[in-house]
Amino acid sequence: GAVVSQHPSWVICKSGTSVKIECRSLDFQATTMFWYRQFPKQSLMLMATSNEGSKATYEQGVEKDKFLINHASLTLSTLTVTSAHPEDSSFYICSASSGGANNEQFFGPGTRLTVL
Amino acid sequence: GENVEQHPSTLSVQEGDSAVIKCTYSDSASNYFPWYKQELGKRPQLIIDIRSNVGEKKDQRIAVTLNKTAKHFSLHITETQPEDSAVYFCAASMAYNTDKLIFGTGTRLQVFP
Numbered sequence: 001g002a003v004v005s006q007h008p009s010w011v012i013c014k015s016g017t018s019v020k021i022e023c024r025s026l027d028f029q030a031t032t033m034f035w036y037r038q039f040p041k042q043s044l045m046l047m048a049t050s051n052e053g054s055k056a057t058y059e060q061g062v063e064k065d066k067f068l069i070n071h072a073s074l075t076l077s078t079l080t081v082t083s084a085h086p087e088d089s090s091f092y093i094c095s096a097s098s099g100g101a102n103n104e105q106f107f108g109p110g111t112r113l114t115v116l
Numbered sequence: 117g118e119n120v121e122q123h124p125s126t127l128s129v130q131e132g133d134s135a136v137i138k139c140t141y142s143d144s145a146s147n148y149f150p151w152y153k154q155e156l157g158k159r160p161q162l163i164i165d166i167r168s169n170v171g172e173k174k175d176q177r178i179a180v181t182l183n184k185t186a187k188h189f190s191l192h193i194t195e196t197q198p199e200d201s202a203v204y205f206c207a208a209s210m211a212y213n214t215d216k217l218i219f220g221t222g223t224r225l226q227v228f229p
Binding site: 032042046 | 159
């Protein structure tokens with residue numbers, strides 16, 4: 001149980017285009033989803049916290065107009081990188097939590113974005 | 117906000133030896149401390165976690181200890197095997213902020229046969 005999927009697993013796009021990444025909880029309802037970015041040989045940096053039906057909460061330094069997050073249902077959150085540039089190339093990982101006192105997050109397999 | 121420091125950044129051990137990775141956190145309100153193993157290009161995998169009401173937890177070759185007073189926690193791997201080679205991350209979760217995890221900087225563990 002507790003499976004989280006991401007789509008696509010990798011994407012290559014041209015500079016200036018937008019890319020949408022989907023994160024799905026397959027066998028549980030995720031009240032909260034998180035989006036992380038991980039540059040090569042670095043740690044996971046939390047970008048934003050997304051709660052179903054409400055606006056995402058962005059971490060300091062993350063541009064909310066550039067990284068659009070939508071959590072329209074209890075099983076799906078999307079991250080759209082708008083007007084992508086080469087410096088946005090990174091590994092984007094989502095995680096999902098069903099909430100409650102358990103705190104455990106279940107991670108998706110990640111999406112590798114390369115912006116040319 | 118919470119800050120998590122992790123040491124060492126790299127660790128090389130001989131197969132069969134023990135490995136210890138240490139983390140310190142800044143916010144005394146943190147109450148949940150998971151450890152993740154991440155292989156190259158893959159998702160982080162939870163290997164063990166500990167809550168603030170417990171001082172030590174063990175699962176086969178892996179153990180975690182927590183010192184709330186000093187605000188540090190450690191991962192101990194005994195009888196290391198080559199397949200333990202990976203990057204390990206500690207994390208801390210704030211008590212009042214549902215599930216938000218702040219990650220340490222990571223430790224690259226290499227176990228040589």
